[in-house]
Amino acid sequence: MCLGIPGEVIELHPEQPDLAKVDVSGVRRLINIGLLSDDPPTPGEWVLIHVGFALSKIDEGEAAAAMQFLEGIGKAYDDEIAALRESLIE
Amino acid sequence: MRFVDEFRDADKAHALAAKIAALCEPGRQYKLMEVCGGHTHTIYKHGLEDYLPESITLVHGPGCPVCVIPMGRVDDAIHLASQPDVIMTSFGDMMRVPGSGGSFFDANAEGTNIRMVYSPLDSLKIARQNPDKQVVFMAIGFETTAPSTAMTMLRAAAAGLTNFSVFCNHVTIIPAIKAILDSPDLRLDGFIGPGHVSTVIGCRPYEFIASGYGKPVVVAGFEPLDILQSIYMLMVQLAQGRSEVENQYSRVVPWDGNLVALKAIAETMELRPYFEWRGLGFISHSALQVREKYAAMDAERLFQVPGVRVADPKACQCGEVLKGVLKPWECKVFGTACTPETPIGTCMVSPEGACAAYYNFGRMNRNRVAEVSRS
Numbered sequence: 144m145c146l147g148i149p150g151e152v153i154e155l156h157p158e159q160p161d162l163a164k165v166d167v168s169g170v171r172r173l174i175n176i177g178l179l180s181d182d183p184p185t186p187g188e189w190v191l192i193h194v195g196f197a198l199s200k201i202d203e204g205e206a207a208a209a210m211q212f213l214e215g216i217g218k219a220y221d222d223e224i225a226a227l228r229e230s231l232i233e
Numbered sequence: 234m235r236f237v238d239e240f241r242d243a244d245k246a247h248a249l250a251a252k253i254a255a256l257c258e259p260g261r262q263y264k265l266m267e268v269c270g271g272h273t274h275t276i277y278k279h280g281l282e283d284y285l286p287e288s289i290t291l292v293h294g295p296g297c298p299v300c301v302i303p304m305g306r307v308d309d310a311i312h313l314a315s316q317p318d319v320i321m322t323s324f325g326d327m328m329r330v331p332g333s334g335g336s337f338f339d340a341n342a343e344g345t346n347i348r349m350v351y352s353p354l355d356s357l358k359i360a361r362q363n364p365d366k367q368v369v370f371m372a373i374g375f376e377t378t379a380p381s382t383a384m385t386m387l388r389a390a391a392a393g394l395t396n397f398s399v400f401c402n403h404v405t406i407i408p409a410i411k412a413i414l415d416s417p418d419l420r421l422d423g424f425i426g427p428g429h430v431s432t433v434i435g436c437r438p439y440e441f442i443a444s445g446y447g448k449p450v451v452v453a454g455f456e457p458l459d460i461l462q463s464i465y466m467l468m469v470q471l472a473q474g475r476s477e478v479e480n481q482y483s484r485v486v487p488w489d490g491n492l493v494a495l496k497a498i499a500e501t502m503e504l505r506p507y508f509e510w511r512g513l514g515f516i517s518h519s520a521l522q523v524r525e526k527y528a529a530m531d532a533e534r535l536f537q538v539p540g541v542r543v544a545d546p547k548a549c550q551c552g553e554v555l556k557g558v559l560k561p562w563e564c565k566v567f568g569t570a571c572t573p574e575t576p577i578g579t580c581m582v583s584p585e586g587a588c589a590a591y592y593n594f595g596r597m598n599r600n601r602v603a604e605v606s607r608s
Binding site for chain 1: 455
């Protein structure tokens with residue numbers, strides 16, 4: 144739960160400016176980008192996601208490193224992705 | 234892959250290790266605490282202690298949000314969940330944490346409705362789908378997670394939802410670090426500062442450690458080389474007799490933190506007079522409660538919460554592990570009565586807990602690493 148997982152912003156929600164669709168390891172879900180309202184991410188940018196909220200913008204290199212770290216930790220990351228799949232954010 | 238190699242390069246790790254070793258004063262012992270459970274995880278997974286000279290000991294800190302929740306709060310949550318017409322929502326990590334009468338999973342077997350969610354925002358949808366139920370979110374975590382709860386509360390308020398509330402167990406890292414600094418059990422030389430917490434609070438809150446206690450702090454990333462680099466930065470400060478706050482993880486952590494997040498927390502929550510931490514006992518001003526302005530979303534105001542203090546099982550030594558006084562394997566029940574499948578203490582439940590990390594990855598000894606690196 145304390146994991147920060149990298150996701151690529153795919154598109155901003157057309158009606159709700161604090162939501163964005165992101166791609167995390169092929170799983171596409173809505174997340175909240177309200178915490179980055181001072182400098183909102185745009186499609187193609189990467190963000191560090193924690194429990195459904197983008198915490199900070201990161202560059203692609205950081206995203207790749209974070210992803211390797213997460214894939215290496217095994218079950219905790221699998222659980223996180225499984226939880227993300229079930230996510231109901233709207 | 235080229236990106237990742239920068240953080241994993243074994244040659245770079247050995248070069249850093251040699252620079253760290255060169256900074257050790259003969260005869261001096263160094264104790265450095267990594268505050269964050271994510272760092273503990275990296276340290277065990279990559280056997281980083283084996284890259285370090287014998288005179289440097291890494292001490293594992295209290296930065297595992299699940300680990301520090303005391304049994305009494307688990308019991309309180311189960312009590313709330315067992316009220317009529319309540320659906321409780323919780324992160325998956327909490328589901329197996331033992332209370333005095335069992336875990337959330339055990340409670341569900343007895344008839345409560347505690348649902349796992351990925352995000353506090355998921356609770357809002359559950360609340361909309363169940364207008365005749367009160368949906369109580371079991372909020373846990375440090376400053377990394379508190380903004381998500383705060384933003385969810387603000388969203389619920391904006392949407393006019395009246396059946397969503399929060400059982401607030403958010404804790405703050407600074408008072409816990411201060412409690413450790415003030416503890417006579419342990420003398421530390423420096424701190425590897427938490428990464429994700431610092432994306433929210435920034436680096437300034439650690440300045441009292443450097444100025445008031447004379448200990449260096451380096452906020453660190455999660456890759457093995459990040460941690461070795463941070464240890465090197467700490468050792469340079471110690472060798473030069475400096476104590477400052479430095480940011481090794483500036484590619485993610487802004488010095489001033491995330492002001493939107495801090496504002497959301499301040500709008501919805503305030504410090505509690507005191508809060509019990511597993512292993513550390515009661516620490517004043519160390520946790521957050523819902524502000525009166527949002528009383529309609531405060532499960533502790535909406536329901537009677539027993540608030541009974543429950544002592545940890547006698548065999549469990551999570552308290553000593555969380556304070557860094559004991560290493561996981563020094564606990565009497567580690568790996569025997571207490572395993573990730575049947576945890577007695579919280580440190581074995583969470584993947585960020587020191588015991589679970591150690592149990593899952595074991596530890597290569599220093600000689601073995603020397604052999605591997607020669608081969």
